[in-house]
Amino acid sequence: xxxxxxxxxxxxxxxxxxxxxxxxxxxxxxxxxxxxxxIPKGLPVWGTGVQRFAEQVAAxxxxxxxxxVFGAGELIPALQTFDACQAGLVEMAHSxxxxxxxxxxxxxYFTAVPFGMDALGMKAWLxxxxxxxxxxxxxxxxxxxxxxxxNTGVQMGGWFxxxxxxxxxxxGLKMRIPGLGGAVIEKLGAKPILVAGGEIYTNLxxxxxxxxxxxxxxxxxxxxLHKAARYYYYPGWHEPGPVLELMINKRAWQGLPPAYQxxxxxxxxxxxxxxxxxxxxxxxxxxxxxxxxTKAEILPFPKEVLDVLKVKAGEVRQQVSQTSPLAAKxxxxxxxxxxxxxxxxxxxxxxxxxxxxxx
Amino acid sequence: xxxxxxxxxxxxxxxxxxxxxxxxxxxxxxxxxxxxxxIPKGLPVWGTGVQRFAEQVAAxxxxxxxxxVFGAGELIPALQTFDACQAGLVEMAHSxxxxxxxxxxxxxYFTAVPFGMDALGMKAWLxxxxxxxxxxxxxxxxxxxxxxxxNTGVQMGGWFxxxxxxxxxxxGLKMRIPGLGGAVIEKLGAKPILVAGGEIYTNLxxxxxxxxxxxxxxxxxxxxLHKAARYYYYPGWHEPGPVLELMINKRAWQGLPPAYQxxxxxxxxxxxxxxxxxxxxxxxxxxxxxxxxTKAEILPFPKEVLDVLKVKAGEVRQQVSQTSPLAAKxxxxxxxxxxxxxxxxxxxxxxxxxxxxxx
Numbered sequence: 001x002x003x004x005x006x007x008x009x010x011x012x013x014x015x016x017x018x019x020x021x022x023x024x025x026x027x028x029x030x031x032x033x034x035x036x037x038x039i040p041k042g043l044p045v046w047g048t049g050v051q052r053f054a055e056q057v058a059a060x061x062x063x064x065x066x067x068x069v070f071g072a073g074e075l076i077p078a079l080q081t082f083d084a085c086q087a088g089l090v091e092m093a094h095s096x097x098x099x100x101x102x103x104x105x106x107x108x109y110f111t112a113v114p115f116g117m118d119a120l121g122m123k124a125w126l127x128x129x130x131x132x133x134x135x136x137x138x139x140x141x142x143x144x145x146x147x148x149x150x151n152t153g154v155q156m157g158g159w160f161x162x163x164x165x166x167x168x169x170x171x172g173l174k175m176r177i178p179g180l181g182g183a184v185i186e187k188l189g190a191k192p193i194l195v196a197g198g199e200i201y202t203n204l205x206x207x208x209x210x211x212x213x214x215x216x217x218x219x220x221x222x223x224x225l226h227k228a229a230r231y232y233y234y235p236g237w238h239e240p241g242p243v244l245e246l247m248i249n250k251r252a253w254q255g256l257p258p259a260y261q262x263x264x265x266x267x268x269x270x271x272x273x274x275x276x277x278x279x280x281x282x283x284x285x286x287x288x289x290x291x292x293x294t295k296a297e298i299l300p301f302p303k304e305v306l307d308v309l310k311v312k313a314g315e316v317r318q319q320v321s322q323t324s325p326l327a328a329k330x331x332x333x334x335x336x337x338x339x340x341x342x343x344x345x346x347x348x349x350x351x352x353x354x355x356x357x358x359x
Numbered sequence: 360x361x362x363x364x365x366x367x368x369x370x371x372x373x374x375x376x377x378x379x380x381x382x383x384x385x386x387x388x389x390x391x392x393x394x395x396x397x398i399p400k401g402l403p404v405w406g407t408g409v410q411r412f413a414e415q416v417a418a419x420x421x422x423x424x425x426x427x428v429f430g431a432g433e434l435i436p437a438l439q440t441f442d443a444c445q446a447g448l449v450e451m452a453h454s455x456x457x458x459x460x461x462x463x464x465x466x467x468y469f470t471a472v473p474f475g476m477d478a479l480g481m482k483a484w485l486x487x488x489x490x491x492x493x494x495x496x497x498x499x500x501x502x503x504x505x506x507x508x509x510n511t512g513v514q515m516g517g518w519f520x521x522x523x524x525x526x527x528x529x530x531g532l533k534m535r536i537p538g539l540g541g542a543v544i545e546k547l548g549a550k551p552i553l554v555a556g557g558e559i560y561t562n563l564x565x566x567x568x569x570x571x572x573x574x575x576x577x578x579x580x581x582x583x584l585h586k587a588a589r590y591y592y593y594p595g596w597h598e599p600g601p602v603l604e605l606m607i608n609k610r611a612w613q614g615l616p617p618a619y620q621x622x623x624x625x626x627x628x629x630x631x632x633x634x635x636x637x638x639x640x641x642x643x644x645x646x647x648x649x650x651x652x653t654k655a656e657i658l659p660f661p662k663e664v665l666d667v668l669k670v671k672a673g674e675v676r677q678q679v680s681q682t683s684p685l686a687a688k689x690x691x692x693x694x695x696x697x698x699x700x701x702x703x704x705x706x707x708x709x710x711x712x713x714x715x716x717x718x
Binding site: 282285306 | 477617618628633636644646
């Protein structure tokens, strides 16, 4: 049940029998919003981060903008998130744009594309490279808007119960891998399968699937995937810096006072910052555990395999760009930005990592 | 002149002859704060970002927390920022902790240390690795607190008017380079010199200095440094991910309502996120210009030089860690975190960059 709302404008004070403090509290409109997620509410870093976001917004608005958070399936099924938010059944959602590539193929560009940009490149494109405006255009057509609100950082390549020595080893491989990464390995004869996080462990141990990528060392370790498959491959060529999204129903957004819009944006940026940082710290911690405490064999994909994956990724990206004029525009912006970003990154972080390894 | 302040607490309404809207506005305390910077107010990305931060805070508080921003020298000289904020002459400052290593050597760890962590590693240590608590301890002893509020990303190694082929080429070199980076090249016989940004160009062209590092491709290009020196070296081993700080007088902070504290924190996180993103985009753009439109020779430091710099950087870091028990505690936390972070980074972003270069 929603609590009573007060609709008052400056100068139109509905005083009645209210005491002075009540009058003051009533003077600012109150909003009770609902937000759905595509993952369980308690999932560390992600779910907990989103709950902290809601608490921060409440704190910043003196509890006048209250966002009640629902995990996947609590209010609606995970994959109905986009439709529910579009229809205004909920005001907000926290998800990842590549869940919606079935209806909007170009949405992939706002999460991650294979052999695309890392977290910083994605942020730079969205904040200062025209990416956000394109996202506004893509979602605006559906009565929605979305802003970045989290990033996992570079993922691992996944857990495999057999070795990948050549590109041919993907033939017939049943792998849990969503999005465009799945389309890429399909071109090598693999069978990408969608499996919810909670079912990966069992499916891997029973042989329903031969391989799976989940999130990264921290979440993989928590799921116990090192007990379900032997080979842990890197790097995560398919998701080098996946952006998580805060999706908002546009009409609801337009009903917020400018101060609350600014607060939601700042809280989302804070979540974006903190979630990536937290993941970086916990992935490093759990990676050390996987390395030191488990029997996992941690292996790089062979160069030959990566080269083939890269060619196929180019084909998949090309196909996505041909799905609509807007998709073509988004792809062109992304590709040009990536090209320029990488040239500088090579003398910046790339060169720095090489310098550190050097000795 | 500061406008009138209303000091009212819930339940103690000072109504008098005020109209209802005035009453409502008066019911929330208003704060007029001042903030000083260590750089000119109009410096792109940095100065403009800080001004946007102040505007955001005003928007989020319905102009009840107003922060007036002063560039370096407008209110006090840049290097008196720490003292001014500590004394409460100003409530806030935007700077960089390594400006204060004269009085607090360990402050360097909260900006950047030579061969330290990149922007993401710094964020991860501060947000989720215990770094913020140590910063609180270091500054808390001086009546201050600071939170991250910007990052330039990996810098370049600097502009040189002669080639650096061996470590010996640093002997006698007069270089504009602040912080611990200066201490490192001093060990190679160079002379680190502090020169304000506005004087670098002239000093380089007249031979007062032989080399200079400033910020990165975007700001270097704006200063025209490609016309003042020929060789542009990379990577910026001395500042791999320098954190900019929002410094706050602790007593002033404690006088803010919790909602405004939450708003300042979120706005700082937003600035942190946006500034790094903006720098990444503009550095890439200006790097392409330097590469395509100027006569600059863009060169990597030779491996032998980097190896020597790394050894000397280790000595400098060791010396800093011995300046106080708290410095030792900070260094131990930083070093352990960096070690774990790098092991994971090597299979994450490191491996991804290698994979991309591969073909």
